[in-house]
Amino acid sequence: xxxxxxxxxxxxxxxxxxxxxxxxxxxxxxxxxxxxxxxxxxxxxxxxxxxxxxxxxxxxxxxxxxxxxxxxxxxxxxxxxxxxxxxxxxxxxxxxxxxxxxxxxxxxxxxxxxxxxxxxxxxxxxxxxxxxxxxxxxxxxxxxxxxxxxxxxxxxxxxxxxxxxxxxxxxxxxxxxxxxxxxxxxxxxxxxxxxxxxxxxxxxxxxxxxxxxxxxxxxxxxxxxxxxxxxxxxxxxxxxxxxxxxx
Amino acid sequence: xxxxxxxxxxxxxxxxxxxxxxxxxxxxxxxxxxxxxxxxxxxxxxxxxxxxxxxxxxxxxxxxxxxxxxxxxxxxxxxxxxxxxxxxxxxxxxxxxxxxxxxxxxxxxxxxxxxxxxxxxxxxxxxxxxxxxxxxxxxxxxxxxxxxxxxxxxxxxxxxxxxxxxxxxxxxxxxxxxxxxxxxxxxxxxxxxxxxxxxxxxxxxxxxxxxxxxxxxxxxxxxxxxxxxxxxxxxxxxxxxxxxxxxxxxxxxxxxxxxxxxxxxxxxxxxxxxxxxxxxxxxxxxxxxxxxxxx
Numbered sequence: 001x002x003x004x005x006x007x008x009x010x011x012x013x014x015x016x017x018x019x020x021x022x023x024x025x026x027x028x029x030x031x032x033x034x035x036x037x038x039x040x041x042x043x044x045x046x047x048x049x050x051x052x053x054x055x056x057x058x059x060x061x062x063x064x065x066x067x068x069x070x071x072x073x074x075x076x077x078x079x080x081x082x083x084x085x086x087x088x089x090x091x092x093x094x095x096x097x098x099x100x101x102x103x104x105x106x107x108x109x110x111x112x113x114x115x116x117x118x119x120x121x122x123x124x125x126x127x128x129x130x131x132x133x134x135x136x137x138x139x140x141x142x143x144x145x146x147x148x149x150x151x152x153x154x155x156x157x158x159x160x161x162x163x164x165x166x167x168x169x170x171x172x173x174x175x176x177x178x179x180x181x182x183x184x185x186x187x188x189x190x191x192x193x194x195x196x197x198x199x200x201x202x203x204x205x206x207x208x209x210x211x212x213x214x215x216x217x218x219x220x221x222x223x224x225x226x227x228x229x230x231x232x233x234x235x236x237x238x239x240x241x242x243x244x245x246x247x
Numbered sequence: 248x249x250x251x252x253x254x255x256x257x258x259x260x261x262x263x264x265x266x267x268x269x270x271x272x273x274x275x276x277x278x279x280x281x282x283x284x285x286x287x288x289x290x291x292x293x294x295x296x297x298x299x300x301x302x303x304x305x306x307x308x309x310x311x312x313x314x315x316x317x318x319x320x321x322x323x324x325x326x327x328x329x330x331x332x333x334x335x336x337x338x339x340x341x342x343x344x345x346x347x348x349x350x351x352x353x354x355x356x357x358x359x360x361x362x363x364x365x366x367x368x369x370x371x372x373x374x375x376x377x378x379x380x381x382x383x384x385x386x387x388x389x390x391x392x393x394x395x396x397x398x399x400x401x402x403x404x405x406x407x408x409x410x411x412x413x414x415x416x417x418x419x420x421x422x423x424x425x426x427x428x429x430x431x432x433x434x435x436x437x438x439x440x441x442x443x444x445x446x447x448x449x450x451x452x453x454x455x456x457x458x459x460x461x462x463x464x465x466x467x468x469x470x471x472x473x474x475x476x477x478x479x480x481x482x483x484x485x486x487x488x489x490x491x492x493x494x495x496x497x498x499x500x501x502x503x504x505x506x507x508x509x510x511x512x513x514x515x516x517x518x519x520x521x522x523x524x525x526x527x528x529x530x531x532x533x534x535x536x537x538x539x540x541x542x
Contacts, residue, residue: 055430078436090431092424102417103424104435147435 004066006031006155006185007052012060014044014051014209021047022209024060028202029155034177034186036200036217038193040232044209045189046087049159053077053084065154079106083148087159087189091140093133097124100132104147117146120176138169145176156180159189174198193233197221205230249389254507256386260395260464262503263402267457268480269487269495270409271330271450277426277490278446280345285333285352286454287477288359292329293455294374294468295363297322301375310375319459326455327448334447339440356477360470371469374462381463394463401460402496405453409492418445426490479506482526488536497537501525 005028014022022044029035039045051058054074062069069077078084083104092100101124105112118125121142127135132143141161148156158177162170174195177186181199190196196203196217203220205213213220213230220226227233272286300308301318308318337355341348380397383390413419421442425432432439454473461476462468483502487494502522510518529536 053434055434073438074430074433075436075438078434084434086431086434090428090434092427092431094427095420095424099420099424103420103432103437106436151436 003031005029005063006065007187008061008063009048009052010061010063012048012051012058012062014047014056014058016047016056020209021056022051022058024210025051025206026211026214027204028214029185029187030202031185032181033201034181034188034199036196036203037187037189037206038191038196038203038220038231039206039212043206045206046159047209048206049084049086049157049187049189052157053082081152081154083151083153083156083184085141085144085148085156085158085161087163089137089140089144091132091135091143093131095132096129097132097135097143098128100143101128101146101150104150106151110152112150113152114150117149120149120179121146138165138172141165141169141173145173145180149180153184156184156186157189158186160191161188162190162192162195170195193221193227193231248387250511252387252389253391254511255504256389256391256395258504258507259500260392260398260503261507262500263398264457264461264464264476265479265483265503266402266496266499267398267405267453267460268476269483269499270405270492271446271453272477272480273484273487273490273492273495274409274422274426274446275450276484278422278429279338279425279443281338281352282349283333283338283352283450284349284477285337285355285359286450286480287473287475288356289326289330289333289451289454289473290458290461290476291359291363291468291470291473293322293326293458294462294472295322295367295458296325296455297459298372298374298462298468311377315375315377315380319456322459323452323455326458327452330447330451330454331444333451334444338447339443356474360474363470367470369470371467374465374467376463394460398460398464401456402499405456406492406496409449409453412449413492418442422446479522482522486526486529486536488538491536491538494536494538 007029009025009027012022012025025044025048027048037045037048047056050056052062054072054077058070060070064080101117123139124142124146132140145158145161161173161177165173170192177188178199180186188200200217203215203217204211207230268286268290272283275281275283297318300321301310301315303309305318305321308314308321333355337351338348341351380393383392413423421432421437425439425442429439458473461472479502483495483498486502487498505525506518506522509521
């Protein structure tokens with residue numbers, strides 16, 4: 001990564017209930033495109049994201065566009081231009097689709113980008129009065145990602161957005177993230193390496209709450225030995241992502 | 248027949264009083280996970296504020312007409328202010344320490360009646376009210392006290408206002424979302440602490456209004472009134488479902504009626520027991536209360 005990172009995390013440590021979850025994570029998010037955050041289950045990916053956002057107590061340094069954010073309350077940090085789609089989607093089941101989106105509206109020069117959200121996810125427009133709790137997993141993920149696109153964010157953080165989704169919906173979500181990443185850098189936590197291969201230029205791998213690797217995504221995913229050692233998957237280079245391959 | 252009408256109207260009046268206390272209690276617990284044992288104190292502050300103003304100590308206020316309306320407004324405003332101070336000074340610094348938070352609200356719940364006793368004595372004080380509200384009206388052969396109707400009307404107004412607030416305003420939307428997932432509301436860039444203060448203010452306002460109008464119902468104010476009503480308000484909150492305003496309204500009516508009828512047809516005091524038995528039976532069948540949902 002030659003250009004200055006949009007998000008620079010240094011020595012991020014998280015202690016929850018007396019247990020060290022992160023032992024000093026270093027992570028750079030490129031100013032363009034998708035940066036993937038990878039690692040085996042329990043490596044600390046979600047905690048890293050939650051630590052970056054201040055949703056868990058943390059120490060270390062988190063620079064957003066060169067400005068220190070550790071010490072800021074989560075809502076202040078998010079208002080500086082971060083859209084967050086959490087692992088569990090963070091849907092408010094008792095609210096309608098429209099209310100879930102409205103909640104994410106922030107005051108901005110251009111106003112909320114409902115046009116973009118409804119263009120990418122026309123189903124959300126059709127179902128705007130439906131209770132979000134009655135949506136399918138894929139539709140709920142659309143709401144979660146739609147919320148991140150509503151404001152002119154500087155960074156989108158998507159935590160396992162394809163988890164538990166049908167292959168067709170995985171393709172749809174990947175396409176949306178690809179398009180979003182043309183305008184906004186994305187930090188993508190993902191287990192589906194085919195999606196990572198399609199979307200990510202850079203990647204960071206965590207192991208046991210520490211950074212184990214940072215570099216070009218192609219370099220890692222094309223190296224079978226490194227992929228096996230760091231991620232514990234595959235015996236050979238991964239196949240490129242296609243809807244057919246994924247289904 | 249007239250007995251049943253009178254018991255029903257009295258039960259509804261009592262239920263309205265419970266609802267005024269329980270609605271705020273329910274929202275506060277639903278949004279903030281705070282068991283506010285000081286909520287009864289807010290009712291007492293509203294009651295004493297109204298009593299103080301209606302006794303002629305506040306210019307323009309008095310026991311009759313618009314003077315009484317001003318006294319009620321004053322008592323409600325003082326209770327609301329006390330709720331905001333309580334949230335900012337006692338509850339907020341202890342958000343990360345829930346046990347200490349509960350203890351602190353218990354402390355305030357004990358300190359306020361003691362303070363009221365210290366200033367105005369521990370005996371009940373006659374509550375001044377307009378003559379129009381101290382009379383009765385005929386309903387199906389029963390002479391029903393007007394103040395029952397006033398309490399029911401106030402509770403209906405509060406219920407409608409709360410539903411409009413929760414359903415039609417952005418702050419209400421934040422509160423409803425916060426009841427479901429407070430952290431996610433924060434992660435959307437919303438300062439949920441403002442919603443906390445707002446909900447405390449709304450809860451304090453409703454409880455203080457309950458205190459102001461409760462003075463009409465009981466005919467007097469005393470320092471322990473809030474604490475004894477708080478116990479039944481908690482029963483209402485649990486019965487209605489934590490965080491549900493509509494559930495609290497339904498539960499308040501049921502509990503008010505059960506209490507009145509049981510007290511009359513069995514023995515005085517058994518109504519309180521009946522309410523607790525009802526709660527236990529309901530929780531066995533529906534552990535999340537009548538609704539388990541907000542509004």
